[in-house]
Each structure stands twice: as C-alpha cells, then as structure tokens.
Amino acid sequence: MSDHQALVDALLMKSILGQELVDTKFHLFSGRSAHSRKVSQLQALSANDVVLTARSDFLAELLSRTAPPDATFVDFDSGSAFEDGMTLDDYGYASDSDLEDEEVEKASQTLTNDKKGNTSESDENDDDLLVVADGSCEVDSAVRDPIPASPPQAVMPITSSPIQHTVVNCRNILVRDTAFRTWKALLLYLYTNKIVFSPLKSQGQPRAHVEGPNPSTLWPCSPKSMYRLGCKVRLDSVRDKAFDAIRDSLNADNILQELSSSFTSKYPAILQMQVQVLIQHIASAPVIQNMPSLIRRIVDSQLPHGADIIIDLYQKFLLQCHPRALAPANAPTEKEPSPHPFGTFGAAAPVSGS
Numbered sequence: 001m002s003d004h005q006a007l008v009d010a011l012l013m014k015s016i017l018g019q020e021l022v023d024t025k026f027h028l029f030s031g032r033s034a035h036s037r038k039v040s041q042l043q044a045l046s047a048n049d050v051v052l053t054a055r056s057d058f059l060a061e062l063l064s065r066t067a068p069p070d071a072t073f074v075d076f077d078s079g080s081a082f083e084d085g086m087t088l089d090d091y092g093y094a095s096d097s098d099l100e101d102e103e104v105e106k107a108s109q110t111l112t113n114d115k116k117g118n119t120s121e122s123d124e125n126d127d128d129l130l131v132v133a134d135g136s137c138e139v140d141s142a143v144r145d146p147i148p149a150s151p152p153q154a155v156m157p158i159t160s161s162p163i164q165h166t167v168v169n170c171r172n173i174l175v176r177d178t179a180f181r182t183w184k185a186l187l188l189y190l191y192t193n194k195i196v197f198s199p200l201k202s203q204g205q206p207r208a209h210v211e212g213p214n215p216s217t218l219w220p221c222s223p224k225s226m227y228r229l230g231c232k233v234r235l236d237s238v239r240d241k242a243f244d245a246i247r248d249s250l251n252a253d254n255i256l257q258e259l260s261s262s263f264t265s266k267y268p269a270i271l272q273m274q275v276q277v278l279i280q281h282i283a284s285a286p287v288i289q290n291m292p293s294l295i296r297r298i299v300d301s302q303l304p305h306g307a308d309i310i311i312d313l314y315q316k317f318l319l320q321c322h323p324r325a326l327a328p329a330n331a332p333t334e335k336e337p338s339p340h341p342f343g344t345f346g347a348a349a350p351v352s353g354s
Contacts, residue, residue: 003054004193010050023049024063024171026187027076029085030180032099039099040085043180046170047187055190058233063171072232076174091177095262097201097222098179182229185221189238196220197245202254223249224263227270246270250277252284256294265305275312279320 014021024047031041053060061067072092074082088094175183189195198220199205223245230239250258258264259274281287298306318325 007051007054011048014048014050020169021048022046022170024052024173026183027172027174028178028180028183029091030100031102032088032094032096033085033102037088037094038085039088039091040102041100041180042083042085042174044172045180045184045187047190051190056233056235058235062173072175072177074174074176076172082174082176086176093177093225093228096179096182096225097198098181098225178229178232179221179225181219182221182225185219185226186229186233186235186238188219195226195238195241197223197226197242200224200246200249200254200258202257203249203251227267228263231267243269243273247273247277250274252281252286255281256287256290259309260294260297260303265303265308268308271305271308272312275309275316278313279316 011021026045026047027042028045029039029041030043032039049063053063058067062070062073076082185195196218200223223242227239227242227246230236230242246258255274255278259271259278264271264274278287294309297303298310303309315326
C-alpha cells in the first residue's frame with residue numbers, strides 16, 4: 001500500500017467513526033492594495049492534521065508546537081489585529097503574483113458588470129473554494145447563481161466582522177507571509193501529489209486562461225510563490241517542481257526581466273539557473289536590445305544582486321569558452337602557485353614590485 005493510499009484510508013476511517021475531519025484552519029490574505037500598500041481579504045482553508053503531519057516535517061513541528069518560534073504563524077482568533085490586513089512590508093513579498101490586486105479586480109468587475117448586467121462574480125473566480133479534509137471542495141453558490149440573494153457566510157472572505165468558528169477543537173492559524181492561492185495549492189499537493197502552475201506575469205498570459213472552466217480540480221499558483229513557500233516549509237519535492245516550472249517559463253523575451261527581479265535576488269539557485277538561460281539566449285534580438293539597460297541598472301546600484309549576476313555570468317562564460325582557465329583555482333596550491341593570472345576565481349593576481 002502506498003503512503004498516499006494509507007492517508008486516504010486513515011481519513012476514511014475517521015469519517016466512518018464519526019471523528020472530526022477538520023483539525024486546523026489556516027487563514028491567509030488573498031488581496032493586495034497598491035493604493036494603501038496593504039494585504040487584506042483574509043480567507044480560510046481547512047485541513048486534517050493526519051495529512052499535514054505525514055507529508056511535511058515542518059507542518060508536523062508547527063502543529064505539535066515543537067518548532068522554533070516563527071512570527072509568520074500566529075494563533076488566530078476573532079480579536080486578531082490582522083483582520084483588517086497588514087502592510088506589504090510586514091507581509092514580506094510585495095510582488096507576490098498570487099495576491100489579487102484589488103484596484104485591478106474592481107476595475108475588471110465594473111467592466112464585466114457593464115457588459116453582462118448584474119453578474120457579481122466571474123465564473124473563473126475560485127478564491128471561495130475550501131480544501132476540506134477529504135480533498136473535496138465546497139463551492140460558493142454565487143459562482144453558479146449570477147444574482148445571489150446573500151453570500152453564504154461559511155465561505156465569505158474574512159473581514160472586520162467577527163469570525164464564526166464552527167469546528168469544535170479546531171486550531172486557527174494565521175499565515176502572515178503567504179497568499180491564500182499559494183497555500184491552497186500546497187494543501188492540494190499534500191492531499192493529491194498534484195500541482196499546477198500559472199504562467200509568469202512576464203510571459204504576458206492571463207491566468208484565467210490557464211485555470212480553465214473547472215477550478216475545483218485545477219488550482220494553479222505562481223511557481224515563484226510556491227518556490228518561496230517550498231523553501232520555507234522545507235518541502236523539497238514541491239520546491240523542485242516550482243524550480244522546473246520557472247525554468248521552463250523563461251525565454252529570450254522575459255529572461256532579463258526575471259533576472260532583475262527582487263525574487264531572483266533572494267535565491268542563489270534561481271539566479272544561477274537564470275544566468276544559464278541568459279547565456280542560451282545571449283545572441284537573441286531581445287537580449288541584445290535590452291542587455292545595456294540591465295548593465296546600466298547594475299552600475300547605478302539599482303539591483304542588490306547585480307554583482308552576483310556579473311560574477312556568475314563571467315564565470316559561466318569562462319567555463320564555456322575556456323574550461324581549463326578555472327582549473328588552477330580548484331587544484332592543490334601547496335607545492336606551487338597557480339600559473340593563471342586570476343588564481344582563485346575573482347581574486348586579482350599579486351602585482352610584483354618594480
């Protein structure tokens with residue numbers, strides 16, 4: 001029996017015995033306001049601890065309260081100061097693609113209402129879906145009814161109104177630095193081993209095009225957001241899938257934009273991979289046209305990782321064009337000094353006196 005099947009059987013047994021299937025509810029922000037520079041629109045996701053603890057050592061430590069203190073996870077109640085949102089600086093990832101931009105969303109809804117009449121929600125808005133313990137989902141009836149009388153309270157985004165906790169002995173945890181959409185995809189992965197990634201914004205493809213008509217079985221998230229989360233929760237399998245998705249999304253048109261992003265500056269493995277992709281497209285028209293601009297930004301100290309880009313680019317060119325040049329840097333130096341003028345890579349050769 002596979003580990004995944006064993007988890008399914010354990011949940012089925014809990015259901016048959018009438019035991020509680022929802023042990024933990026995670027509350028996460030789903031919206032971002034550029035005007036107020038805040039994240040807001042808390043929404044909840046439900047999960048069973050059997051799955052969480054079996055699939056993730058990090059979550060097992062978190063739920064057992066044996067993990068070191070982490071300010072990004074907060075026990076949450078109706079009196080929490082975070083119900084009205086928090087600043088993007090406190091959130092820690094202002095460019096998170098999995099946050100819905102409130103201003104853009106409002107403009108889109110206004111345009112949709114002008115075209116379709118009184119439609120209040122897009123059919124492709126799946127942010128009111130909840131992951132429940134058996135892996136199924138509850139769908140907001142507003143998605144199917146274009147003119148709902150009143151939104152169901154169980155799946156409404158949490159605002160400043162008091163939160164109704166309907167699950168007995170359920171622990172409520174606020175995740176301060178991760179988007180609702182990203183955590184939702186993580187839970188689905190823990191339950192099913194399946195994950196779907198949205199295109200990068202730099203690819204210019206609308207996310208709705210990827211989500212398709214059945215969001216209950218296809219919950220895509222940003223690969224960059226999931227890579228960040230995978231590193232945080234020490235889940236190498238999902239981190240590596242996100243890494244591959246990022247690499248597969250790079251091309252001559254967007255490599256310089258992605259290489260200069262703040263996300264890339266935080267992860268050396270991503271930077272090194274992107275430099276390799278840049279070399280593959282180094283003679284392409286978009287790179288030739290825009291490379292001078294990138295260099296100027298580095299020279300003007302606009303990119304905190306600018307020096308790392310130049311060093312890694314130079315090193316890869318050296319390995320590709322002169323593979324023997326760096327050999328002395330890795331060779332033993334006890335017997336005689338390196339004959340190469342650079343010696344150890346990046347260090348200048350000593351200047352002899354005249």
